Amino acid sequence: MDSQTVMQELEDLGKERTKKIYISNGACEPLFGVATGAMKPIAKKIKINQRLAEDLYATGNYDAMYFAGIIADPNAMTESDYDRWMDEAYFYMLSDYVVAVTLSESDIAQEVADKWISSGDELRMSAGWSCYCWLLGNRQDIEFSESKISTMLDIVKKSIHGSPERTKSAMNNFLYTVGISYLPLHEKAVETAKEVGIVEVKRGKKKPSLLNAYESIQKEVDRGRLGFKRKYVRC
Template structure:
């Protein structure tokens, strides 16, 4: 599946192709870093990611939020509806602590990416990060991870990274 992500021609893929692919993604490294990355290179990315976020299935939800991270970090801000991004930040603030474990990480990354790459919403994302505070993500056979979006945003600010956009989503 990883190699399929490297050679996939995202522009030729349909929603059905991505649905089959996410069905086969059996852990987050595939859902968030192969399927979501490839989806982010398509014109149907937001539509499909929205469906995944609403799906109720942990890896789909995580992939949906991850796709938005890749989109926000690579596309011009004008390609996003401000009201939609605002609603998504509100959703994170209201639900992150009760969300499935893997989804917590993707939602936390969404807040960070919005603050760094979607300049118009930097302040709202910072306020969201402060409101959610530390997020505990339980992991199998490991100590829980403590996710701190506000601290990571401040590190990016200190490094003058606001407005950062990737030239390419995939390597």
């Protein structure tokens, strides 16, 4: 299947209501408004196809860029490839849910995410923290350095309230994810979340989001989800 065929199939699946929701979250034209679940049948036909993924990502069409992440081959991409994708990721739904997700299934995930976290760029930082959320929620605890994750918790405690808005959100999610999915530091994550308290994330003209990782962790613990790991990261 070539990119033109995929684009036509995506356009046929587009819904005006979904398009409006995406635009309200920061997506820009061109886009069709395809629900992510509606993409699965096409993805099943194509499976993994890095060349096609690159062609689709390069269109600048939000739906095509999202679909590119589903069919990409994470280990076929180099650090410069991920940086190139990040350069085109103009809002958080691309940086955190396409690029970071794809990166999380690669062998260079932590190495690249670490650089993004220290970059000073809002969406790169957001993608870096989000990548660790996807990693911690999927991979076994032994694949991570406890001292490194502990230091990252310290960084969150020290800098979250002064960070850019999208980065704040991803850092808060990191706190929550460590608290639920990384058992060696569950207690430290809970204490850190308690000290951090409510995190206010401004969202343009929308009402600010008030995030509370401590409460979110407690709710999941009460539901018996401590130690949760998802089987797959991508759709």
